[in-house]
Amino acid sequence: MREHSSTVFGEMSALAARTGAINLGQGFPDTDGPDVVKRAAIRAITEGRGNQYPPAHGVPELRRAIAAHQQRFYRIDIDPDTDVVVATGASEAIAATLLALLEPGDEVVMFAPWFDLYAAATSLAAATRVSVPLAGPAFRPDAAALERAVTDRTRVLLLNSPHNPTGTVFTRDELAQIALVAERHDLVVISDEAYEHLVFDGSTHVPFATLPGMAERTVTIGSAGKSLSMTGWKVGWATGPADLIAAVRVVRQHLSYVSSGPFQWAVAEGLALPDSYWHGFADQLQSQRDLLCAGLTAAGLSVTVPQGTYFATTDVRPLGYDDGWAFCRDLPDRAGVVAIPHEVFHDDPDAGKPYVRWAFCKRPEVLTEAVGRLRNAFA
Numbered sequence: 001m002r003e004h005s006s007t008v009f010g011e012m013s014a015l016a017a018r019t020g021a022i023n024l025g026q027g028f029p030d031t032d033g034p035d036v037v038k039r040a041a042i043r044a045i046t047e048g049r050g051n052q053y054p055p056a057h058g059v060p061e062l063r064r065a066i067a068a069h070q071q072r073f074y075r076i077d078i079d080p081d082t083d084v085v086v087a088t089g090a091s092e093a094i095a096a097t098l099l100a101l102l103e104p105g106d107e108v109v110m111f112a113p114w115f116d117l118y119a120a121a122t123s124l125a126a127a128t129r130v131s132v133p134l135a136g137p138a139f140r141p142d143a144a145a146l147e148r149a150v151t152d153r154t155r156v157l158l159l160n161s162p163h164n165p166t167g168t169v170f171t172r173d174e175l176a177q178i179a180l181v182a183e184r185h186d187l188v189v190i191s192d193e194a195y196e197h198l199v200f201d202g203s204t205h206v207p208f209a210t211l212p213g214m215a216e217r218t219v220t221i222g223s224a225g226k227s228l229s230m231t232g233w234k235v236g237w238a239t240g241p242a243d244l245i246a247a248v249r250v251v252r253q254h255l256s257y258v259s260s261g262p263f264q265w266a267v268a269e270g271l272a273l274p275d276s277y278w279h280g281f282a283d284q285l286q287s288q289r290d291l292l293c294a295g296l297t298a299a300g301l302s303v304t305v306p307q308g309t310y311f312a313t314t315d316v317r318p319l320g321y322d323d324g325w326a327f328c329r330d331l332p333d334r335a336g337v338v339a340i341p342h343e344v345f346h347d348d349p350d351a352g353k354p355y356v357r358w359a360f361c362k363r364p365e366v367l368t369e370a371v372g373r374l375r376n377a378f379a
């Protein structure tokens with residue numbers, strides 16, 4: 001695990017603290033989720049629900065709410081008793097699924113840039129990650145390149161749409177091409193859909209399990225942290241066919257055993273919030289995206305406008321840099337802002353070199369201040 005010992009978030013957050021910079025590095029909202037969901041957590045604590053070890057695979061009320069959510073938004077039918085496991089965030093759900101499905105030496109294919117946990121959890125499973133580039137500046141998936149990366153050792157395809165860090169939302173057509181690869185090579189698919197509700201401009205999130213033939217080979221991952229803006233609560237889940245979920249349950253119960261007791265009850269209420277919540281949430285985030293992207297453009301950066309997630313990506317070359325790392329190291333002193341270089345989400349450091357990720361899940365006044373600083377520094 002030595003290669004995973006430091007994370008860029010530590011270095012960049014320390015830089016932000018030392019310089020007083022605005023931190024657009026780490027992806028957490030600076031506004032909490034709905035008050036009704038907070039009150040539900042307080043009520044659960046007061047009424048003594050979840051203060052002691054909850055059931056190992058999640059409280060039944062939450063498992064039922066997750067199943068109802070999959071039905072309501074995607075017409076996916078799952079059995080809350082056998083097809084759901086609640087975890088300590090999407091993070092533990094992903095790690096437990098990889099540990100459950102992989103033997104040492106197996107290969108996992110994933111698009112790069114990837115979420116850093118994918119690399120570390122693959123190493124924990126003593127498996128080998130194989131990266132397929134999502135090439136900038138468009139960052140669209142290439143199913144033919146994916147298929148070329150598959151070998152007879154490939155066991156798992158790890159997908160993420162809406163995609164962190166690029167903000168790409170895979171289209172139904174792109175997913176259908178990927179599904180053919182999964183089918184031809186008999187891969188199990190882990191579909192990380194943590195940002196399922198954070199999509200913009202009327203684009204739709206297509207769960208991988210809704211593609212023909214994919215439900216029986218797909219473990220879908222969800223996150224209350226992302227969907228309800230409560231990233232500190234660490235409630236996530238995996239859903240899928242009973243045999244795969246049974247394997248995930250065995251591993252997961254030996255990791256954290258259980259977690260987030262009262263918060264599980266609150267998340268069950270949160271997932272049932274009316275459409276007005278979900279639309280308002282995406283609309284608000286979309287306007288923050290627009291504010292940030294306009295400001296980045298005005299500062300002279302070349303922006304790939306994201307269709308989803310918390311993040312926008314820029315190419316830093318128009319500002320005279322050819323290396324995103326060098327740019328991000330200078331940025332706090334030059335402009336009083338922190339961002340994250342794509343390089344840290346790649347095996348091949350040259351692959352993401354000119355690209356930098358910026359988080360817009362921050363209050364409009366914070367984003368306005370940040371883009372003002374960037375304009376003063378660069379424009």
Ligand SMILES: *Cc1c(COP(=O)(O)O)cnc(C)c1O
Nearest residue numbers: 089090091115164194223225236
């Ligand atoms: C934040 C994030 C997660 C982890 O979610 P938690 O519920 O906070 O553990 C998983 N995948 C992606 C792509 C993320 O950005």
